[in-house]
Amino acid sequence: MSATPAAVIVLAAGDGTRMKSSTSKVLHLIGGRSLVGHALLAAAHTGAPRVAVTVRAHRDLVAAHITEIWPEVIVADQDEIKGTGRAVECALEALPADLSGTVLVTYGDVPLLTTQALLDLTQAHEDAANAVTVLTAHLEDPTGYGRVVRDSDGSVQGIVEHKDALRARDEGGAHANVLEINEINSGIYAFDAQVLRASLAKVTTDNAQGEKYLTDVLAIARAAGRRVAGHDIDDRWQIEGVNDKSQLARLGKEYNRRVLQRLMVEDGVIIIDPDSTWVDADVSVGIDTVLHPNTQLHRATAIGASCTIGPDTTLTGTEVADGATVVRTQAELAVIGAGATVGPFSYLRPGTILGAHGKIGGFVETKNAQIGEGAKVPHLTYCGDATIGAGANIGAGTIFANYDGVNKHHTDIGAQSFIGSNSVIVAPRTIADGVYIAAGSAVVEDVGAGQLGVTRARQRNVDGWVARRRADTATHRAALEAEARHTSTTDQGAPE
Ligand code: UD1
Ligand code: CA
Numbered sequence: 001m002s003a004t005p006a007a008v009i010v011l012a013a014g015d016g017t018r019m020k021s022s023t024s025k026v027l028h029l030i031g032g033r034s035l036v037g038h039a040l041l042a043a044a045h046t047g048a049p050r051v052a053v054t055v056r057a058h059r060d061l062v063a064a065h066i067t068e069i070w071p072e073v074i075v076a077d078q079d080e081i082k083g084t085g086r087a088v089e090c091a092l093e094a095l096p097a098d099l100s101g102t103v104l105v106t107y108g109d110v111p112l113l114t115t116q117a118l119l120d121l122t123q124a125h126e127d128a129a130n131a132v133t134v135l136t137a138h139l140e141d142p143t144g145y146g147r148v149v150r151d152s153d154g155s156v157q158g159i160v161e162h163k164d165a166l167r168a169r170d171e172g173g174a175h176a177n178v179l180e181i182n183e184i185n186s187g188i189y190a191f192d193a194q195v196l197r198a199s200l201a202k203v204t205t206d207n208a209q210g211e212k213y214l215t216d217v218l219a220i221a222r223a224a225g226r227r228v229a230g231h232d233i234d235d236r237w238q239i240e241g242v243n244d245k246s247q248l249a250r251l252g253k254e255y256n257r258r259v260l261q262r263l264m265v266e267d268g269v270i271i272i273d274p275d276s277t278w279v280d281a282d283v284s285v286g287i288d289t290v291l292h293p294n295t296q297l298h299r300a301t302a303i304g305a306s307c308t309i310g311p312d313t314t315l316t317g318t319e320v321a322d323g324a325t326v327v328r329t330q331a332e333l334a335v336i337g338a339g340a341t342v343g344p345f346s347y348l349r350p351g352t353i354l355g356a357h358g359k360i361g362g363f364v365e366t367k368n369a370q371i372g373e374g375a376k377v378p379h380l381t382y383c384g385d386a387t388i389g390a391g392a393n394i395g396a397g398t399i400f401a402n403y404d405g406v407n408k409h410h411t412d413i414g415a416q417s418f419i420g421s422n423s424v425i426v427a428p429r430t431i432a433d434g435v436y437i438a439a440g441s442a443v444v445e446d447v448g449a450g451q452l453g454v455t456r457a458r459q460r461n462v463d464g465w466v467a468r469r470r471a472d473t474a475t476h477r478a479a480l481e482a483e484a485r486h487t488s489t490t491d492q493g494a495p496e
Contacts (some may be wrong), residue, residue, distance in 0.1 A: 005102045008043035008052075033280070051070075082211045082212065083209070110239060117233060130190070134231070135233055138182055138184075147185070155228060161209070163209060199221050203217065284303065295315075349368075352366040358373060386411040411425050416433060423443060
């Protein structure tokens with residue numbers, strides 16, 4: 001039985017100025033999921049009965065977003081007092097006063113941190129009966145981070161912020177050598193709930209930034225005779241935060257690499273070129289499916305087994321059943337049936353549902369279209385607001401005219417019906433089962449089962465027109481030659 005924290009506090013109240021964005025930093029996306037969404041899920045999956053998030057910058061948008069992801073989350077507002085210590089204090093005020101056990105603190109802008117890392121920290125903290133355990137890492141360049149100051153026995157004395165160490169060095173003070181320490185504070189901790197509450201009450205804002213530092217809790221707890229220790233994490237990506245858009249890209253790329261690794265190793269997916277393949281956090285892909293280069297799978301896209309996806313394909317919130325092939329396609333909120341084929345150069349808009357073994361081919365755009373089992377829309381078609389029966393065939397260049405300039409209307413095409421090439425079906429229209437529509441028809445009336453619908457004018461061939469109206473052109477000469485050939489062959493072959 002692994003240790004479960006009593007609560008997790010996620011700090012997300014900071015201004016995020018370096019992000020240079022009109023959007024809250026924690027609402028930016030990695031793997032299709034907000035930074036704070038990553039933090040919340042890592043916290044939620046620890047099994048902690050309470051998770052609180054402190055908010056302040058972009059308060060209403062951030063609060064609405066996190067309650068949408070997870071309604072049970074406790075939203076705690078930070079007041080005008082600044083600092084990570086104050087942020088935790090505000091979260092504690094929203095948690096029960098008699099909270100006991102282990103409280104974890106994490107950040108809303110550290111997207112690669114896993115639940116496993118949080119559980120390992122909790123376990124190490126409880127096994128050693130610590131009052132505080134800080135997650136640390138050794139960095140070649142620790143600039144900017146709080147440094148972990150250890151005793152000769154290895155226990156942690158406290159954390160000194162980079163800016164305070166600089167100031168101490170300039171003043172020749174007690175922290176003069178701290179800048180040489182390369183063990184850094186990740187900002188992720190396990191605390192004994194009661195020690196945390198009591199220590200925070202003693203934290204002041206007497207430091208280089210005039211903020212209430214959470215890091216001061218370590219020295220205060222230690223001075224009260226409590227055990228304070230460090231817990232090292234090897235995987236540095238997990239503690240790296242997003243401060244600017246360059247880090248957003250860097251962590252986004254690494255996150256994607258991890259998602260692809262999981263798909264290949266755990267789920268048996270074949271990925272031809274991981275460097276050009278992007279898959280969001282919530283996507284699932286079945287065994288032996290091949291993802292070709294330049295494939296992007298977004299949001300809750302779910303792909304079955306033994307499919308061929310890509311190259312050059314972007315699927316968003318799209319379901320693809322087993323054995324389907326989707327090539328050079330853009331699809332959003334679409335459903336593609338088992339064994340169906342889509343592409344190349346197809347555009348499936350929301351509400352497209354393609355039945356098993358159906359086909360949507362080249363230069364076809366579909367929207368809100370239910371296409372039955374084995375039905376085919378193979379070439380150059382716009383198919384919007386339509387229901388197409390099983391086995392129907394929609395000829396090349398067919399247009400479903402669904403819009404009258406004011407409203408959208410629906411078209412029904414029955415099972416096994418055949419729509420001739422270059423037809424326009426003017427909605428609202430019902431074409432029954434087993435119907436033929438002649439090529440080039442503009443269909444403005446319904447057609448019943450077994451009928452042929454044809455709306456073309458009868459063809460006239462006008463003799464001698466080219467000779468009269470286009471004399472001495474290349475066309476005329478070609479016509480004369482053809483006539484001469486025809487006359488000589490009929491002369492030879494015809495009986496006397
Ligand atoms: C903090 C730590 C530092 C550590 C570093 C790791 C302190 C005093 N320092 O520094 O030792 O090495 O993290 O990244 O804790 N936040 C709030 N309210 C606030 C201020 C911050 O909620 O008033 C949140 C931010 O949204 C962010 C997190 O706390 O998620 C960290 O804030 P940040 O300003 O980045 O801390 P650092 O100064 O980098
Ligand atoms: Ca930071």
